Amino acid sequence: MPVVTVDWWKGNDRQKRAxxxxxxxxxxxxxxxxxxxxxxxxxxxxxxxHWGRGGVLADAPAPVSVDRSPVLADVPHQGSAPR
Known part of the structure; x- marks a missing residue:
């Protein structure tokens, strides 16, 4: 009847698998x-x-990203006048 296959990273212990x-x-x-x-x-x-995502192997160091999101203080809040 049903067969379920789970692929996950190596390192989980026997109890987690159970x-x-x-x-x-x-x-x-x-x-x-x-x-x-x-x-x-x-x-x-x-x-x-042996696991890749987005063209990069999972064991590769994550690239450093620059946070370009606006600072909350710079975003006018609903009902407030612009600064």
Missing amino acids: DLVGELTATVARIAGCPADAVTVLVRDIEQD
Whole structure:
């Protein structure tokens, strides 16, 4: 019946995997209307250097970004006169 595959970063311990499998199994069985023993959950631990997003490997240092959001004091509030 249902098979659920979870890819997540390596480093989660056995208890976290067991908790995940238990919770997913219960939820899928409830929604699918099948017995829990019909649900298979596959948990795959992926090294961060094997996981990319946005063209960058997950283990690469995050680029330093410059915050260009306006300072709240410079933004007129509704009902207040401009400064």
